[in-house]
Amino acid sequence: MLENMEELNHEDVIKEFNLLTKDAERVQVETLRRILEENGNTEYLNSFGLNGRTDPASFKAFVPLSTHKDLEPYIQRIADGDASPVLTGKPITAISLSSGTTQGKPKFLPFNDELVKSTMQIFQTSYAFRNREFPLKNGKALQFIYGSKQFKTKGGLPASTATTNVYRCSQFKNTMQSMQSQCCSPDEVIFGPSFDQSLYCHLLCGVIYREEIQVVSSTFAHSIIHAFRTFEQIWEELCTDIEEGVLSSRVTSQSVRNAMSKILKPDPELADLIRKKCKGLNDWRGAIPVIFPNVKYVYGILTGSMEPYLKKLRHYAGTLPLVCADYGSSEGWIGANVNPKLPPEYATFAVLPDIGYFEFIPLRENQEDQKPEKTAATLLYRELEPVGLTEVKVGEEYEIIVTSFAGLYRYRLGDVVKVMGFYNSTPELQFVCRRSLILTVNIDKNTEKDLQLSVEAASKLLVNESIEVVDFTSNVDVSSEPGHYVIFWELSGEAKEDVITECCNCLDRSFIDAGYVGSRKINAIGALELRIVRKGTFQKILQHYLNHGAAFSQFKTPRFVGPSNGGVLNILTDNVVKSYFSTAFS
Numbered sequence: 001m002l003e004n005m006e007e008l009n010h011e012d013v014i015k016e017f018n019l020l021t022k023d024a025e026r027v028q029v030e031t032l033r034r035i036l037e038e039n040g041n042t043e044y045l046n047s048f049g050l051n052g053r054t055d056p057a058s059f060k061a062f063v064p065l066s067t068h069k070d071l072e073p074y075i076q077r078i079a080d081g082d083a084s085p086v087l088t089g090k091p092i093t094a095i096s097l098s099s100g101t102t103q104g105k106p107k108f109l110p111f112n113d114e115l116v117k118s119t120m121q122i123f124q125t126s127y128a129f130r131n132r133e134f135p136l137k138n139g140k141a142l143q144f145i146y147g148s149k150q151f152k153t154k155g156g157l158p159a160s161t162a163t164t165n166v167y168r169c170s171q172f173k174n175t176m177q178s179m180q181s182q183c184c185s186p187d188e189v190i191f192g193p194s195f196d197q198s199l200y201c202h203l204l205c206g207v208i209y210r211e212e213i214q215v216v217s218s219t220f221a222h223s224i225i226h227a228f229r230t231f232e233q234i235w236e237e238l239c240t241d242i243e244e245g246v247l248s249s250r251v252t253s254q255s256v257r258n259a260m261s262k263i264l265k266p267d268p269e270l271a272d273l274i275r276k277k278c279k280g281l282n283d284w285r286g287a288i289p290v291i292f293p294n295v296k297y298v299y300g301i302l303t304g305s306m307e308p309y310l311k312k313l314r315h316y317a318g319t320l321p322l323v324c325a326d327y328g329s330s331e332g333w334i335g336a337n338v339n340p341k342l343p344p345e346y347a348t349f350a351v352l353p354d355i356g357y358f359e360f361i362p363l364r365e366n367q368e369d370q371k372p373e374k375t376a377a378t379l380l381y382r383e384l385e386p387v388g389l390t391e392v393k394v395g396e397e398y399e400i401i402v403t404s405f406a407g408l409y410r411y412r413l414g415d416v417v418k419v420m421g422f423y424n425s426t427p428e429l430q431f432v433c434r435r436s437l438i439l440t441v442n443i444d445k446n447t448e449k450d451l452q453l454s455v456e457a458a459s460k461l462l463v464n465e466s467i468e469v470v471d472f473t474s475n476v477d478v479s480s481e482p483g484h485y486v487i488f489w490e491l492s493g494e495a496k497e498d499v500i501t502e503c504c505n506c507l508d509r510s511f512i513d514a515g516y517v518g519s520r521k522i523n524a525i526g527a528l529e530l531r532i533v534r535k536g537t538f539q540k541i542l543q544h545y546l547n548h549g550a551a552f553s554q555f556k557t558p559r560f561v562g563p564s565n566g567g568v569l570n571i572l573t574d575n576v577v578k579s580y581f582s583t584a585f586s
């Protein structure tokens with residue numbers, strides 16, 4: 001809709017959003033009608049006998065909840081070249097690959113123009129609100145974004161990550177331009193064949209355009225941390241390149257070299273200035289505003305599994321605001337951050353009622369499930385009937401169900417969200433965690449969020465040592481009786497033995513789930529084990545994923561590494577320096 005506009009009219013976008021959200025219930029009914037009118041004749045929906053009905057009650061009565069597993073055979077047929085209306089009335093134009101870091105392997109998902117449209121809509125919506133608080137002038141963004149490799153499916157559809165599918169659209173560039181957030185690096189860098197070379201050039205372009213850079217961003221916060229950790233190591237090389245106007249030989253891709261040669265000119269003055277700035281930094285604290293003096297904020301997904309990186313991000317960002325990006329997935333978008341001033345810990349996402357039809361399964365802990373005779377690997381919550389977008393209650397947690405314009409019907413996204421309030425009549429959601437349990441030995445149930453809280457509590461004990469947890473993951477060891485939790489930590493330095501021992505005990509004590517505490521007390525679960533891994537281990541894990549085709553832009557460290565993820569498990573096991581067993585329950 002705003003494709004070719006020069007500059008976005010923020011107030012118009014906000015007005016449109018207000019109109020949509022004032023009557024969210026009606027907009028949802030209307031959106032479902034549009035989805036079903038366009039796609040009612042598909043093989044998938046026909047199989048449930050919907051017979052042209054487009055109202056919510058019939059939809060819920062005829063069409064069951066679905067998971068990716070249910071849709072996989074249909075998506076595979078589309079990927080293999082079946083052009084009949086399998087899941088959507090209009091053709092699917094590409095396949096998106098989800099990051100795969102949460103499930104172990106990337107999922108295939110349908111991608112079409114509707115997703116491009118909703119991506120632009122959500123970007124523009126949150127930008128309009130952001131710009132009210134943090135106005136940008138004409139400038140550029142230092143965006144750590146990376147197109148992943150594209151391949152053709154058997155049926156000839158282009159397949160790539162959802163972010164790459166979006167970066168490749170002309171609308172993306174136009175929208176970024178209208179949002180004064182155009183990436184300072186040329187396309188050849190974004191789509192370069194090597195992630196390391198692209199990162200090097202992103203940094204170089206950032207420094208060259210340092211005065212113009214107004215935003216430092218990435219899709220997920222992890223990429224910003226990774227970029228500045230790299231900056232710390234290679235700043236001298238960057239300065240030499242700028243001084244001489246010659247690109248480092250580490251960049252071997254000819255297309256990237258050609259594109260960079262148009263930007264990189266000898267500039268000894270700038271090189272000198274950057275050298276002085278870098279040398280003057282104290283442990284790289286506040287490096288972003290020192291090197292990029294006109295940046296207004298740091299932007300990216302900072303919530304959920306990115307929260308553990310906030311401390312380091314604040315370290316680099318100094319006093320700059322950290323602003324959370326929107327909430328979505330390869331399956332489609334959900335909500336926009338319309339309260340950009342809220343710190344990441346309190347960020348919420350207002351659901352856009354016209355980009356999909358949303359349902360919410362209320363999640364209440366099922367006390368009965370906690371009886372010892374039941375196994376805990378079953379559901380964490382009692383399964384209740386899903387409610388509609390405007391029927392959710394403040395303070396309650398829900399699993400989110402999506403029906404989209406891209407062929408997903410009553411699809412369980414697997415995310416848990418909490419309703420924090422309403423923007424007009426649409427809910428503002430806080431992301432809680434992925435729904436799947438990650439740590440369970442018998443009747444205990446701990447999610448990614450529980451692990452995160454436990455690591456957060458234990459890592460506080462390292463503050464006096466000036467040491468940080470660089471990254472972490474977990475595993476359950478059931479090779480001996482009783483099984484026990486294993487937490488892997490990579491630390492930024494060497495901590496004293498007694499401090500790590502205390503961290504290990506604190507980790508064990510911080511899992512407060514009744515099933516866990518009870519089992520630990522009677523030794524039905526063994527002592528928690530903290531394994532310290534060598535520096536650089538998580539870098540190797542990242543590299544492992546990249547080697548297997550994952551995209552850096554969507555990378556999230558897996559917080560649980562199960563036996564099916566043998567490659568990563570081997571990296572972890574091979575790099576253990578020392579293990580500690582908790583004595584918290586002895």
Ligand code: AMP
Pocket residue numbers: 098099100101301302303304305325326327328329330331413415431433434554
């Ligand atoms: P992907 O597999 O790369 O499509 O990742 C999608 C998943 O990333 C979502 O289902 C969420 O679990 C997570 N995610 C996306 N956006 C956010 C956000 N703003 N805050 C927290 N988690 C998010």
